[in-house]
Amino acid sequence: MADSDLFIGVDFGTESVRAALFDDAGACHGEAVVAYPRFGYGAYTDPANHCYRQHPLDYVESFDAAIINLLKPHSEKVRQSIKAIGVATTGSTPGPVDAAGLPLALHDRFAEDPDAMFALWKDHAAIGEAEEITAAARNWPQGDYTRYCGGAYSAEWFWAKLLRVVRRKPEIAAAASWVEHCDWIVGYLTGVSNSRDFPRSRCAAGHKAMWREEWGGLPDKPFWMSIDSKLEGVCSRLYDGTGTADQAAGKLAPALAEKYGLSAEVVIAGGALDAHMSAVGAGIQPGALVKVVGTSTCDMAVCDPEFLRSAGGEEKVVSGICGQADSSILPGFVGLEAGQSAFGDIFDWFGRLIGWRGAGKNNDAILSALSAAAEALPPVVDGPVALDWFNGRRSPDVDLTREAAVAGLSLGVDAPRFYRTLVESAAFGSRAILERFTREGVPIEEVIAVGGIANKSPLVMQVMSDVLGRPIHVAAAPQACALGCAMAAAVASGRFPDLGGAQEAMGGGFRKSFEPHKNGRAAYDVLYARYAQLAAQVSG
Incomplete structure (x- = not known):
């Protein structure tokens, strides 16, 4: 060494x-x-x-x-x-x-x-x-x-x-x-x-x-x-x-x-910014959407500037995301960023909500038990559906005054089912972001995930893969942000000519991939339509 x-x-x-x-x-x-x-x-x-x-x-x-x-x-x-x-x-x-x-x-x-x-x-x-x-x-x-x-x-x-x-x-x-x-x-x-x-x-x-x-x-x-x-x-x-x-x-x-x-x-x-360096550490390149999945999410892509150039020479604006800036993620490329204001925070909130008397367990134990029980449940098209706006809506179309909502609750909904509903709602928010990118013409050929939840929750990642209808690759580096920062440091010191060279030499590929289940995608298409309908109703 x-x-x-x-x-x-x-x-x-x-x-x-x-x-x-x-x-x-x-x-x-x-x-x-x-x-x-x-x-x-x-x-x-x-x-x-x-x-x-x-x-x-x-x-x-x-x-x-x-x-x-x-x-x-x-x-x-x-x-x-x-x-x-x-x-x-x-x-x-x-x-x-x-x-x-x-x-x-x-x-x-x-x-x-x-x-x-x-x-x-x-x-x-x-x-x-x-x-x-x-x-x-x-x-x-x-x-x-x-x-x-x-x-x-x-x-x-x-x-x-x-x-x-x-x-x-x-x-x-x-x-x-x-x-x-x-x-x-x-x-x-x-x-x-x-x-x-x-x-x-x-x-x-x-x-x-x-x-x-x-x-x-x-x-x-x-x-x-x-x-x-x-x-x-x-x-x-x-x-x-x-x-x-x-x-x-x-x-x-x-x-x-x-x-x-x-x-x-x-x-x-x-x-x-930490999310941007996580994307670098995960190997972001044009065509990849990198999702930092933690307490909130940050969804990032990069494009060649010429790809976004209109016939008149002006840069095409991708609507409803958190921003696009030249050389913000990878120098020489336009960085595009979106995200959700709450993701893991939603699950943490629910654990604290149902465990407020202590129940002899800490919140991590409660969430672990909920996750194991929820993982055994199939998606239910006529069950509850929730909006993920527990901390406002960041993307698409930022509005931090928006609040979460739930429809379809009944006395038959127990804690594991509702926990799975929250996991699904967070994944639906991710799908709304992906669809905005693709609708705006940003090519997304692969989805890469990093962050605490990506490494620790197979339930969340499988549900997200089913909801998106795409494979999700989890970056091998458990500390993708720190690795991205080290890559930037290596270039700054002269060890590599650019971040692309540092990524090629220092990148670790993928640790695991989640493939969408056919039956899961069919059910989630129905539930996602209900999610979109609820979002429209709440937005007025």
Whole structure:
């Protein structure tokens, strides 16, 4: 191992950070996982009001511990073979920083103020602000700024969260800048000491902040002033340029190199969103739909820019998805992203709902028992059907005000049957996304799945295969995001010329495939029609 170039990939998830060590053939030589302590005990969250904030100390402390634990078993020779580090985070997860690039929550004055922290991707408190941005964009004389993010702006994204805080807290509105988590952690690693020097992620900016190169960057200041004059100063303190994840953002800050026992020559790759790096680690190429299946889902595809070019030379817009951005997933290709705001969260909610008295089991045990019982049940065309909008609808056609609904319940529906109904509803949401991509002309030749549920739940994956009517290949790499980050790091360090080369050398193929059952597909076509009918009724 020590004779190979080594790379660290780091995945900042919703509840923990995971670091893994890979060689240039993609073999994993250890991993370490550390949970965010404050977020873990519910600090700075208010689910009833859709508020989920994370303290920057959770990121720093957990990252430091993960790297130290990862490297503890390895010799000095191995440590000196580490050439680069790549990182990815959830998104959009922005936060305010001071002139030196320090998050405001690290100042005593703001230490307990959630608005001075990072707003986690699942924070939906800014639904009203998102609706204002959408309405203004659709009527903007120079063109609709939301046309490349599905035609509507989401409360999960950068500008809506920023606008809500700016209106609520004038003292925070004066922040020197706002930074996505993936950009801030790269700045932390490279020793950025000026808020203007943060490298800005192409995928975060393009998919979450309406950044477009042909617009000269972010939407212009007059647009934001038309929404709220308080945004004037904020706009001038943001950014114009962005970079891709395979570009070097700098080198590891000397103080951190000493702390971790690494060389100060270690290259730090540009930041990225975790789902996008999962797609890279899973081997995304044109024709593949990669589904990150976890607490929520992210569905990604890439297209050659010329494929999306119309006869008039303009880029075709794929309607109703979360965004399309040049070089956001794979440099040189247009990245397309959609997803569901809740997936595994739905099953977790149901386990907590029926086990609220404890029942002598923890939630994992409850879900395991439910899954085993539900797996033995066949689909029932005249049984209950549910909508998967438990956390709003992300795709197709974002609307986070939408709520879940159930039809067809009776006294004969027991817990395993209803659990299977929820699994089916989540798969139906996935089918709606796939059908939107194909209806819009995006070629989908194979479906690849990664993430916790893809690796742990045969029931969910088989139902999804039956509902989609397609085989689903589960990526071999259990930590696809960390592997994708390591691939980006390998390119940033010069080991490979591009991400395609890194994927070819470091990719691991598939671990397992799920084939659709003929009888299952026939039943699910009927149930999916009922799902679509219920969705239309609820949508009015």
